[in-house]
Every structure is written in structure tokens, then in C-alpha cells.
Amino acid sequence: MGRRTDLNWDEWTPGLDTDEMTLREVLATMPAAAADDVPEIIQKYENPSSPDALPGAITLARHDCIHVLIGRGLHVQDEAFVIGATMGAASDITEAHIDTFIRVSTTEYPEHWRFQQEHIPSFRLGVGYAVDNLNARDLHLIALEEEPWQSMTVRQARRELGIVKEELRAYFRKAQLLVPGTKASQRLDTSMHREDVALSRDDT
Numbered sequence: 001m002g003r004r005t006d007l008n009w010d011e012w013t014p015g016l017d018t019d020e021m022t023l024r025e026v027l028a029t030m031p032a033a034a035a036d037d038v039p040e041i042i043q044k045y046e047n048p049s050s051p052d053a054l055p056g057a058i059t060l061a062r063h064d065c066i067h068v069l070i071g072r073g074l075h076v077q078d079e080a081f082v083i084g085a086t087m088g089a090a091s092d093i094t095e096a097h098i099d100t101f102i103r104v105s106t107t108e109y110p111e112h113w114r115f116q117q118e119h120i121p122s123f124r125l126g127v128g129y130a131v132d133n134l135n136a137r138d139l140h141l142i143a144l145e146e147e148p149w150q151s152m153t154v155r156q157a158r159r160e161l162g163i164v165k166e167e168l169r170a171y172f173r174k175a176q177l178l179v180p181g182t183k184a185s186q187r188l189d190t191s192m193h194r195e196d197v198a199l200s201r202d203d204t
Contacts, residue, residue, distance in 0.1 A: 013073030016165050016189045019155040023144065026068045026154060039110050045101065046083075048140065054097050056087035058140040065144035068154065069163055077184035080119040081175070084126020091136035098127060121178040129171045134162060 009031050018026045044050050048057040058066070066086055072078040087093055087101065102123070105115040115123070130137075139161070143149065149157055158164070172188040179185050 009074045010183070013078075013187055014068045014071050015187075016071040016168065018068065018071075020153055022151055022153055023065060023068060023157055024150040027064060027150075030064065030067075031074075039113060041104070041108055041110070042113055045104055054087065054101055055090035055093045056083070056140045058086055059145070061145035062140065062143070065149070066139060069144075069158055069161065070168055071165075071189065073184060073187070075182075075184040076115065076119050077122045077175075077179060077182055080115060080122040081126035081129075084123040084128075085130040085134070086126075086140055088127035088130025089134040089137045089139045091138050093127075093131075098124075118179065122175060122184075125171055125175055125178065129168070133164065133167050137161060 012029065012031050014026050014029070038047075044052050045054050046057050047053060048059060050057065063082065063086070066082050067074070067078070070082065070085060072082050083101075087097065102115075102120055105123075106117065106120070107114075109115065130139075142161075144157070152160070169190050169192070173190045175188060176185045176190060
């Protein structure tokens with residue numbers, strides 16, 4: 001799967017207006033990632049093949065698909081929301097798991113990968129969004145990186161998964177209140193005056 005080499009990671013954000021593009025097409029707009037090894041401590045909790053993996057642990061390719069479907073970029077604040085949403089959609093998530101992730105991500109992860117306290121509200125918002133809207137959908141178990149998902153339009157994939165843009169916008173508005181002024185918050189699509197806001201759940 002090709003990726004852009006002319007775009008910095010912090011410039012990329014898919015937004016919520018990718019409805020008519022296929023999942024594959026949006027993924028091709030992502031910047032190429034550096035071939036850095038993921039630290040062992042992160043793999044322990046986030047690699048789905050790890051015996052200590054937390055609920056919602058997901059492969060990187062599948063994780064990228066979640067970024068597209070919920071319209072978030074690659075800033076740490078965006079990552080926090082995406083990880084929270086993936087964990088919150090897991091059928092076996094508990095408060096203890098959430099507390100464990102917050103503890104290890106803020107204290108045990110290496111400095112370059114570590115969440116700061118200001119990222120935790122975004123993580124909790126992601127969990128809350130999924131619990132409210134994607135309860136027990138187990139997104140991490142769906143092979144979004146494979147067919148037929150890759151050839152679906154984003155609109156079709158969202159419909160299949162029950163992802164509704166206005167519900168995302170409501171949580172994005174909460175993010176702008178809780179974490180104001182950051183680049184990630186400022187570029188969130190929270191418009192209440194869009195034509196697609198009036199669409200029903202079946203049409204989004």
C-alpha cells in the first residue's frame with residue numbers, strides 16, 4: 001500500500017469529508033512512516049499477539065484504518081482519541097483496563113512515545129465515544145485492512161460499523177472545550193451548519 005513521501009506526519013488529517021473515497025484511497029494520502037521499531041513495553045500492551053495485550057489491541061495497518069474512519073490525524077492528541085475509541089469499542093473493556101493503560105502510557109512508555117497528562121482527556125473522550133456509540137463492536141477484530149473493506153467508500157464502511165459523523169462532531173466539540181488551542185483541536189470538524197449534519201443515521 002503506497003503512502004505519501006511529500007507530507008509531514010503532523011500535516012495529515014483525513015477529516016470527515018472523505019465519504020466518496022475508498023478506504024484504500026484515503027490511506028494512500030497518509031505520510032510514509034519511519035521504520036522505527038515499536039518499543040517492547042508498548043508491544044506488551046498494544047500488540048494483539050501479546051499475552052498481556054489490553055482490550056482493543058490492534059495491528060498498525062488496522063489502526064490506520066480507524067484513523068480514517070473517525071477522521072483523526074497523527075498528533076499525540078489524535079492518537080489518544082483513536083486508541084481510546086478502539087479500546088472503548090472492545091466487548092471486554094473494564095475500568096481497570098482503562099486505568100492500566102493510563103498508568104503505563106504516562107509512566108512506563110519511553111519518552112518519545114509517552115502520553116502526557118494533557119492527552120488523557122482525549123483518550124477518555126475516545127473511550128466515551130465508543131462506549132456510547134460503538135458498544136462491543138470489537139473494531140480491533142475486524143480486518144479493515146483487507147477486502148471488502150479496502151474497496152468500500154468511507155461512507156459505506158462507516159455505515160457498516162455504525163459510525164455517524166454528527167456523533168463524532170459532538171465529541172470533537174467536547175475535545176475543543178477540554179483541550180483548547182492545540183493544533184489537533186483547532187482542525188477538528190465540529191461544524192453544526194453542514195448539510196450532512198441533517199442526514200439520518202442510515203445516510204451518514
